Amino acid sequence: xxxxxxxxxxxxxxxxxxxxxxxxxxxxxxxxxxxxxxxxxxxxxxxxxxxxxxxxxxxxxxxxxxxxxxxxxxxxxxxxxxxxxxxxxxxxxxxxxxxxxxxxxxxxxxxxxxxxxxxxxxxxxxxxxxxxxxxxxxxxxxxxxxxxxxxxxxxxxxxxxxxxxxxxxxxxxxxxxxxxxxxxxxxxxxxxxxxxxxx
Amino acid sequence: xxxxxxxxxxxxxxxxxxxxxxxxxxxxxxxxxxxxxxxxxxxxxxxxxxxxxxxxxxxxxxxxxxxxxxxxxxxxxxxxxxxxxxxxxxxxxxxxxxxxxxxxxxxxxxxxxxxxxxxxxxxxxxxxxxxxxxxxxxxxxxxxxxxxxxxxxxxxxxxxxxxxxxxxxxxxxxxxxxxxxxxxxxxxxxxxxxxxxxxxxxxxxxxxxxxxxxxxxxxxxxxxxxxxxxxxxxxxxxxxxxxxxxxxxxxxxxxxxxxxxxxxxxxxxxxxxxxxxxxxxxxxxxxxxxxxxxxxxxxxxxxxxxxxxxxxxxxxxxxxxxxxxxxxxx
Ligand SMILES: Cc1cc2nc3c(=O)[nH]c(=O)nc-3n(C[C@H](O)[C@H](O)[C@H](O)COP(=O)(O)OP(=O)(O)OC[C@H]3O[C@@H](n4cnc5c(N)ncnc54)[C@H](O)[C@@H]3O)c2cc1C
Ligand code: SF4
Ligand code: FES
Ligand code: FES
Numbered sequence: 001x002x003x004x005x006x007x008x009x010x011x012x013x014x015x016x017x018x019x020x021x022x023x024x025x026x027x028x029x030x031x032x033x034x035x036x037x038x039x040x041x042x043x044x045x046x047x048x049x050x051x052x053x054x055x056x057x058x059x060x061x062x063x064x065x066x067x068x069x070x071x072x073x074x075x076x077x078x079x080x081x082x083x084x085x086x087x088x089x090x091x092x093x094x095x096x097x098x099x100x101x102x103x104x105x106x107x108x109x110x111x112x113x114x115x116x117x118x119x120x121x122x123x124x125x126x127x128x129x130x131x132x133x134x135x136x137x138x139x140x141x142x143x144x145x146x147x148x149x150x151x152x153x154x155x156x157x158x159x160x161x162x163x164x165x166x167x168x169x170x171x172x173x174x175x176x177x178x179x180x181x182x183x184x185x186x187x188x189x190x191x192x193x194x195x196x197x198x199x
Numbered sequence: 200x201x202x203x204x205x206x207x208x209x210x211x212x213x214x215x216x217x218x219x220x221x222x223x224x225x226x227x228x229x230x231x232x233x234x235x236x237x238x239x240x241x242x243x244x245x246x247x248x249x250x251x252x253x254x255x256x257x258x259x260x261x262x263x264x265x266x267x268x269x270x271x272x273x274x275x276x277x278x279x280x281x282x283x284x285x286x287x288x289x290x291x292x293x294x295x296x297x298x299x300x301x302x303x304x305x306x307x308x309x310x311x312x313x314x315x316x317x318x319x320x321x322x323x324x325x326x327x328x329x330x331x332x333x334x335x336x337x338x339x340x341x342x343x344x345x346x347x348x349x350x351x352x353x354x355x356x357x358x359x360x361x362x363x364x365x366x367x368x369x370x371x372x373x374x375x376x377x378x379x380x381x382x383x384x385x386x387x388x389x390x391x392x393x394x395x396x397x398x399x400x401x402x403x404x405x406x407x408x409x410x411x412x413x414x415x416x417x418x419x420x421x422x423x424x425x426x427x428x429x430x431x432x433x434x435x436x437x438x439x440x441x442x443x444x445x446x447x448x449x450x451x452x453x454x455x456x457x458x459x460x461x462x463x464x465x466x467x468x469x470x471x472x473x474x475x476x477x478x479x480x481x482x483x484x485x486x487x488x489x490x491x492x493x494x495x496x497x498x499x500x501x502x503x504x505x506x507x508x509x510x511x512x513x514x515x516x517x518x519x520x521x522x523x524x525x526x527x528x529x
Contacts, residue, residue, distance in 0.1 A: 026204045046205035082304045088231045151295045156284040173435035174299025
């Protein structure tokens with residue numbers, strides 16, 4: 001059996017000969033996405049995930065595909081400032097929203113403080129999980145600033161967070177690191193948190 | 200994944216109209232369960248109705264002092280609403296113990312209630328599964344069944360309902376607000392999810408062309424003393440093996456009010472009425488907690504790999520009640 005390049009890009013290979021052919025193909029939709037401040041006008045099938053739209057159709061490959069089922073966090077991006085798993089949502093659902101990926105945070109000659117801290121504290125080894133970790137950490141620090149609780153928060157009635165290492169770990173548990181760089185990740189985040197507090 | 204028609208509903212009647220016209224269509228909230236199941240071809244809608252633009256994201260106080268949680272309010276927003284944190288801590292903890300922060304930012308309250316089982320054979324389209332394909336058999340009963348149910352099972356299906364939030368809602372006597380073409384009605388949370396019986400393909404009593412608009416929490420002043428205790432294979436980002444939502448009011452060394460619901464043990468959130476009956480009016484002692492737990496689990500049936508859940512559930516009940524009692528004394 002041979003596959004078209006489009007099928008491979010869509011991650012849409014037939015599985016084990018199980019699937020009867022799809023019914024009438026609803027075709028391509030015009031989809032406009034605003035990503036890192038730029039507008040992209042695409043023609044996509046409705047079944048294209050936000051993750052595949054970023055990587056395969058726009059070429060923003062900083063965002064990674066780990067599990068494609070919500071379990072690893074490598075695909076974390078920000079939608080209207082909130083961290084989400086881009087693998088479990090369809091691109092077409094995000095028209096009109098502001099999407100931020102790792103490419104929108106900093107550049108090699110002008111790193112975001114979190115990017116710099118991850119380098120400083122060895123917050124990665126292979127780097128595959130890192131874009132997701134950094135997007136996640138950025139939103140996490142915003143959640144802490146607005147007083148959001150986590151399961152590690154002992155007093156729920158107070159909208160203030162004491163960001164202990166236990167809190168950082170619980171709040172970052174949606175991002176798995178296959179290399180086990182967790183100590184460096186926690187150090188990086190604490191460092192940036194303290195920098196921000198000092199300001 | 201199969202191709203499908205994408206329909207963005209502008210309002211509730213458009214969403215309902217699209218569902219009525221097409222029995223194969225599915226609503227989508229956060230998509231965190233539906234997209235996953237579509238990718239595995241467990242769910243194969245030929246149309247997806249996007250309800251995210253419907254004005255159902257509010258969390259507001261009800262005239263009787265209760266709280267209305269919009270169907271489309273995100274799990275993260277619901278858990279962190281200050282009134283939920285202050286009045287119903289068990290609900291905040293249940294939500295915050297589920298999935299990950301990223302997933303909770305997508306997950307909606309209605310979608311959470313309607314998430315499907317994590318039974319491995321349900322996900323594996325090559326395995327027999329009465330829930331996915333009625334009449335095909337149940338691969339879990341003679342297979343690997345460590346995460347499966349011990350209460351209310353049938354010979355057709357031993358799956359559990361995976362939601363943590365729903366367990367807290369069961370302890371809080373929540374009601375699910377539903378809109379259909381015939382108007383608005385509400386379903387008490389205990390009558391919302393079903394036991395498998397002979398129709399395991401039906402998880403709930405919600406019709407295909409019915410839309411959840413909100414979840415209501417009744418005013419429950421004693422729910423300020425409540426907690427969610429979740430036992431799992433790792434301490435974060437894992438489904439429950441067993442969980443307990445407990446609400447307890449002790450005064451004058453007597454249990455005045457108690458609500459208990461169990462997760463991870465049945466096809467629906469399991470309200471522990473037998474245990475509550477033994478506890479109400481009694482002195483809060485370790486012995487009575489254990490006796491109540493024994494009574495609730497009396498009818499439990501273990502399978503090859505999940506029999507450990509019977510004792511685990513009893514101990515989790517005892518620990519939840521002990522923790523709340525100690526807080527009263529402190
Ligand atoms: C890796 C991973 C780990 C997880 N861990 C946990 C956990 O530990 N505990 C836990 O409780 N959950 C867990 N979850 C599940 C998660 O909580 C659910 O996927 C989520 O709550 C579903 O909400 P949603 O809005 O994304 O639903 P969707 O996927 O959008 O929809 C789910 C179903 O609800 C229907 N639906 C949605 N809204 C409505 C409505 N208003 N009216 C009628 N029908 C509607 C849809 O048609 C669909 O059938 C986990 C999920 C993942 C991927
Ligand atoms: S337990 Fe239920 S969901 Fe799992 S294989 Fe059996 S019938 Fe299917
Ligand atoms: S790729 Fe999305 S969570 Fe793993
Ligand atoms: S650095 Fe390799 S997966 Fe995290």
